[in-house]
Amino acid sequence: MRGEAGPGAALPGGRRRAESDPTGPGTGPGLGPRTPVPGPGAMMRFMLLFSRQGKLRLQKWYLATADKDKKKMVRELMQVVLARKPKMCSFLEWRDLKVVYKRYASLYFCCAIEGQDNELITLELIHRYVELLDKYFGSVCELDIIFNFEKAYFILDEFVMGGEIQDTSKKSVLKAIEQADLLQEEDESPRSVLEEMGLA
């Protein structure tokens, strides 16, 4: 992946934690570690791509969510992830979810998974997606994703569906995308020729 690989935004601050129990430890043995417990389930809830500047580049929600909530969650999560320092680990517990993110050049790839899902395999999934983008666009950069954002979606849709990985083979995903594109070109070919004429 090309693109500038500058230092991460070194914002101070840390993770959001649940407000502490107001009853205090005097309540006796009931008090344990206060980490929010991620719920059961092992599916991906959503995937976000955003830039270092906090611009959303792609969002895919695998659980239908109201627009308002989506916006709020995206804003909040972006803030949390962008505030993390570059050497920090890629996982964090956020709300009742686990967030796995990885930065590739100027883009953050960020997945929210359910409590029982495997963080490392999600990281692997992100990496595969980047590889797929890379293969498809040929050394992908942020601009490719901005200007061909629908393609980025198509690739993701071939790779992950309903929050579950669809095909673990990169080859078959790329093959499916290429074939679908071929179909699209058949549709478009007369027009694009004419368009070029028009533009000329």
Place this chain on the structure above:
Amino acid sequence: MALKMVKGSIDRMFDKNLQDLVRGIRNHKEDEAKYISQCIDEIKQELKQDNIAVKANAVCKLTYLQMLGYDISWAAFNIIEVMSASKFTFKRIGYLAASQCFHEGTDVIMLTTNQIRKDLSSPNQYDTGVALTGLSCFVTPDLARDLANDIMTLMSHTKPYIRKKAVLIMYKVFLKYPESLRPAFPRLKEKLEDPDPGVQSAAVNVICELARRNPKNYLSLAPLFFKLMTSSTNNWVLIKIIKLFGALTPLEPRLGKKLIEPLTNLIHSTSAMSLLYECVNTVIAVLISLSSGMPNHSASIQLCVQKLRILIEDSDQNLKYLGLLAMSKILKTHPKSVQSHKDLILQCLDDKDESIRLRALDLLYGMVSKKNLMEIVKKLMIHVDKAEGTTYRDELLTKIIDICSQSNYQYITNFEWYISILVELTRLEGTRHGHLIAAQMLDVAIRVKAIRKFAVSQMAMLLDNAHLIASNTQRNGICEVLYAAAWICGEFSEHLEEANQTLEAMLRPKVTTLPGHIQAVYVQNMVKLYASILQQKERSGEKEGAQEITQLMIERLPQFVQSADLEVQERASCILQLIKYIQKLQIKEVPVAEEVIALFAGELNPVAPKAQKKVPVPEGLDLDAWINEPPSDSESEDEKPKTIFHDEEQRHSRHRQPEIDEEELARRREARKQEQANNPFYIKSSPSPQKRYQDTPGVEHIPVVQIDLSVPLKVPGMPMSDQYVKLEEERRHKQKLEKDKKKKKQKKEKRGKHHRHNSLHTESEEDIAPAHHVDIITEEMPENALPSDEDDKDPNDPYKALDIDLDNLVSGKPSRPLADSEKLPVQRHRNVETLKSPDSEAPLVEKKSKKPKKKEKKHKEKEREKGKKKEKEKKVVEEEEEKKGEDLDFWLSTAPPPASTTQPQSEPEVGAAVVPEAQEVKKEEREEREEEEEEEEGKKSSKHKKKKHKKEKDEKSKDKKKSKKKSHHSEEETTESVQNGTLDDEPLPPMSSYRLLAENPYIKMTYDIQGNLQNDSQVTVSVIFENKSTSFLKSMELNVLDSLNTKMLRPEGSSVHDGIPVPFQLPPGISNEAQFVFTLQSIVMAQKLKGTLSFIVKNDEGSTHEKLDFKLHFSCASYLITTPCYSDAFAKLLESGDLHMSSIKVDGISISFQHLLAKICFHHHFSVVERVDSCASMYSRSIQGHHVCLLVKKGENSVSIDGKCNDSTLLSNLLDEMKETLSKC
């Protein structure tokens, strides 16, 4: 045509395409919003055009804008238009837009149903694919219902590309339309063996996800998944399956044992970290669920801990983080194994990554012991000092408090040290946890009596230096500690040395800048201080001094009277008036101190935070009923206290009723103690071992060990708490030396005192005696408090709806065939030639899944063969329920499935045979039930003992009795005599402890299980064989399949596969009893063993060899032995605090309480300890010496049973069994 196209293109030239839009937005950074609204206007124009290409372009741009956060829901209809375009290019864009912005609230979504259906059946696989992908994002219950059948058909599509998508989307469909699960499941299951790896992994994904939500319905798939696990090489699939097993093992511990080996192998062999991590996690989960059953898994735990250590030591932050995360799971059950890696965890506290530090902190919480608490806290305090950023510092602070206060301060040996730590923490600036520190100070000072003097001196110091703390007056800031300090100094003012000085500190003008609630406490406690100073002065005859102090109060109090805070103002004005009155009296030289001090007489007892909630509502009291007529305007009262301090204040008012003097209080307290001690039904809550002191009479008289203050209290240049670390080290060293030296008598005495403390904790800590007597007062709980508050499951859980019994489908025996109502809706008006109804599909599934090449399948085959044979010969078919679990049980009980290859195959017949078999099952069941009833009617019972027989059996041959006497003497006391009603005034219903084991036209077996007191690992199973036929039965041989835990005791030299011959023959109509001894290891769980009785039937026509399969159920109750217990011993047992507690409640009980008790005594082997009205305490003992105590209470139509037992698993299993018995009442 061409012209039109050219025209369209020329039109489009002037439109912006997506690239132009993106570029435009980037070029208009200053007025982005304005530019975009302009673009949206253009898009609206474009959408009005007929040209679909223009529309698609517009929708594509809208999708981009939607991502930027603009609302595009107004274009939903246009999106549908683009979705229905015939060209793939546009369709793709339409579906993308829909998947991004449609949700259940989108009203036009119902217009898409037919379009989607059309696309699903398109000859172009990419059309289908794109429709499935889109649908997976926005499927609604309606869409799911209407399209479920179409999608199900696609699961068998010829192209794997479609199959895998169809399989994956089924999960979403199930969620939205749970009714589709049963009809679709067989086909889904079939896909687990799809030739295409992509489809297979999709099916694994979906079933695993379903199963993890409702594991019990999928238990019977375990063998299939086990096979997949051992054969698959795809890590993605493996991870899913392993995760699934993690969810299944808690339901079936035997599965865990089977899993450990392959999982450990994977841990050793895999190079993929994700898989390794998953395996370790599952092994941990498995071991946790096994922890009660299998002791020999330390090797596995060691392996996990080792691997995790490697992860934590790795330079990759991610692995480090996950290693710590997994470690904390082990910590809960195997703290010892983790504790040895303390060094590593402490190292992680220095990590630059905050998330890793926080994980390490979580771990530390569980790693502290008496030995290392001070050391760990010291380390944390250093971190507090260097921490940058308040968030992390606050986290450290709360962690320190959590660590110290956990399990009721279990690990604190020196409370002075702890108070010093708390005081040191007050130096933290900008913390939001002032209230936490304050709560700790209060808690410790109130509950640890011995520390009050020290605490008061420290608090007085805090009050004196209040200006340092009070600079930060924000809510919950550090100034909150002044609240605690003021209260402690006031309440325990008798320990205060320089009361005058403290009072003055509290009266400083600066105090008025504190938050209102703190000032209020100041004001109240000033008076307490004032009262004690007054008393002191009067006693020593310093009249002037007394008047001076009164004068001081009168001078300074007005500053509080002017307070803007109501509470402060009100308290201050009251008190001011009071003191003015006192002054008048003082001038008249009337002694007032005693009266003033009487205002604050009495002791405050700590009340457990949930005490109020747990007070049971008295019968007949309806809390929701209006006492008076409801007022016209409904005032909402906020009943919940907002902070603990409000809570505290309520306590004040409650306890401080001046009319109750100390004597009265003491009298009442004494009376209550007496009452509690004498009340066997008072189950005391004792969450930690320390609490066992609570009601021990005369605990105050235990002499308190003096603290050896050989080191000066202040060590210069060192923070206060550090000195205790040093002191403690020295103390421990000294103790050790003393111990190592000779054992003088005097020392023995001294140590003996400690011993009770120490013995409560782990052996390694035994040698650490607390520095001084830790007299922790237990918080008060109301009598008969309800023991636990159940957290209800979320009723809105969307996955609950998928809790559907699939067993008959799963095991391929549709004993409950799909009903008509369960068929998926099919659009009749459409061409449905490709659609198959789910019913016709089911046998197909079976056939496929019965391929004989699979081992498990072979086994099933065999089982089915047996079943068929039975069928033919009209033998008894086992209960339906047993059948369900049969395959699984067999698979679990024998390690390698027998490789039988000679079985003839006859698949077509099998399919046909199943349905009648199912009917047969029902019929047999009914018969069985009737017979059981008959049998029960014919039996007599006594209150305490079990041995009852059918009347018809009374005539039974003597040798039966003989054999019984031989093997267990406990029965001698109760022969088959009719004891009915001799012990009780009202007759009890007849009961029999003999349950049906199995039955066929020839023979009927009933059985009973008794524990053996002499041997803690044996039970005796008495089986009565009854010949029902007119033939002669001989050569009976009984055999069972041993499990790991339970084995039949066979004569020496015989193998585990040999049966035991029954020592008699049975002429027609005769019954006899034989006994079999079983050995077992763990008794905390019920067990089921499969077995077979083989015998020869001999009649006029010749002889035939017959078999009867049965299942022997060892309930937990069968491991109990009725043991009498005296009420005082019983009370002591309850008080000991070693017992786990659990309870159940059964509704709809109509039988009398006496019958109920008799039932529990009879079926569950308990004895009544004491009975008062509709309340009784009961006791029993297991063959392995577990004490089981019950408190049975009967309400109207319901019974609640609170139980206590050494082993929580045993208890919960026993209670479950009881629940079952009672629910039949």
